[in-house]
Amino acid sequence: MAGVYLFFAFPGRKRKKKDLYVYACDAAELPVQGVRRYYIDYPLRGKTVTKKFFIVNTSKELIAFSSGCTHLGCLINWNRTENKFMCPCHGGQYDMLGNVVAGPPPAPLNRLPLKIEGEKAYIGLRV
Amino acid sequence: MKNFFGWLDRNFGIKKPHRRFLYRSIPEGVNYFFCLGGIAFTLFILLFASGLMLAIYYVPSENEAFASILRIDNEVRLGWFIRSFHKWSANLFMVTIMLHTVRVFVYKAYRHPRELNWIAGSLILILAFASGFTGYLLPWDQKAYWATEVGTSMARTVPVLGPYLCDFLRGGEDITGATLVRFYAIHVLYIPLFMCLLLWAHFHLVKQQGVKGGL
Numbered sequence: 001m002a003g004v005y006l007f008f009a010f011p012g013r014k015r016k017k018k019d020l021y022v023y024a025c026d027a028a029e030l031p032v033q034g035v036r037r038y039y040i041d042y043p044l045r046g047k048t049v050t051k052k053f054f055i056v057n058t059s060k061e062l063i064a065f066s067s068g069c070t071h072l073g074c075l076i077n078w079n080r081t082e083n084k085f086m087c088p089c090h091g092g093q094y095d096m097l098g099n100v101v102a103g104p105p106p107a108p109l110n111r112l113p114l115k116i117e118g119e120k121a122y123i124g125l126r127v
Numbered sequence: 128m129k130n131f132f133g134w135l136d137r138n139f140g141i142k143k144p145h146r147r148f149l150y151r152s153i154p155e156g157v158n159y160f161f162c163l164g165g166i167a168f169t170l171f172i173l174l175f176a177s178g179l180m181l182a183i184y185y186v187p188s189e190n191e192a193f194a195s196i197l198r199i200d201n202e203v204r205l206g207w208f209i210r211s212f213h214k215w216s217a218n219l220f221m222v223t224i225m226l227h228t229v230r231v232f233v234y235k236a237y238r239h240p241r242e243l244n245w246i247a248g249s250l251i252l253i254l255a256f257a258s259g260f261t262g263y264l265l266p267w268d269q270k271a272y273w274a275t276e277v278g279t280s281m282a283r284t285v286p287v288l289g290p291y292l293c294d295f296l297r298g299g300e301d302i303t304g305a306t307l308v309r310f311y312a313i314h315v316l317y318i319p320l321f322m323c324l325l326l327w328a329h330f331h332l333v334k335q336q337g338v339k340g341g342l
Binding site: 001007 | 203
């Protein structure tokens with residue numbers, strides 16, 4: 001009994017997450033202005049995972065956004081006519097900079113670190 | 128082994144004060160249905176122990192309650208087991224406590240001179256229901272939320288005092304983080320405290336009056 005209790009109560013060792021930079025696209029494929037959608041495949045614990053993300057060129061800087069809505073994690077889409085990121089699940093909306101403009105999301109879109117080395121662009125993921 | 132306990136008891140003297148409590152005569156006509164109360168009490172102890180363990184990891188807050196449940200289920204060692212254990216013990220506790228009530232009723236053990244013990248037992252039954260109701264909200268998922276919405280709305284139908292009673296239970300007009308903290312406090316502090324007092328009274332009365340024999 002005491003053994004079970006100690007086993008349960010003793011803090012488990014957490015797996016440390018590490019930053020993984022994965023190839024996103026060639027530098028030539030980055031948006032010149034506006035928003036562009038990308039899909040990348042990367043290995044995670046022996047499986048191949050597909051991730052959808054966006055890169056925005058605000059004409060001042062390049063920002064990469066994760067496509068997970070900060071409300072409940074549905075995948076958002078870029079709506080070109082409305083100039084907003086829209087979540088299909090509960091009507092969450094974000095502007096081009098990822099700020100919430102409507103709906104239930106509690107926080108702006110998550111930004112991903114973006115690195116351009118030479119001719120190639122990489123995004124950082126925590127896995 | 129017997130020698131060891133004999134030596135321990137000679138020095139520590141634990142047997143003698145418990146002799147009167149544990150070695151009691153039992154009337155004729157007793158059968159296995161008389162075990163139901165004891166089973167319920169065993170389950171109460173198991174609930175108490177597993178609850179003590181869950182309390183280490185559960186976070187009674189609006190934003191973190193559900194996340195802490197997921198953490199208990201997925202990350203804490205044996206967390207999934209302890210949580211299921213608490214849940215199923217609670218279900219069985221309800222079942223055995225009600226069967227025990229039926230047994231007492233059928234054997235007419237509620238009659239004089241045991242009426243006070245029947246009252247104590249009824250209060251324990253009510254507390255067990257209250258514990259189940261408040262504990263149901265704690266996972267803080269959709270089912271918990273709406274079950275509590277329905278449950279507390281029932282209080283609203285009480286004449287005159289209804290709306291006040293409902294607001295009192297919820298800690299406000301709606302079910303919010305305040306309700307969660309309130310239910311958590313009732314579930315882990317108030318109910319176990321009063322339950323222990325009532326169980327003590329329940330057992331004291333059984334000892335005082337003896338077990339009512341068969342039909």
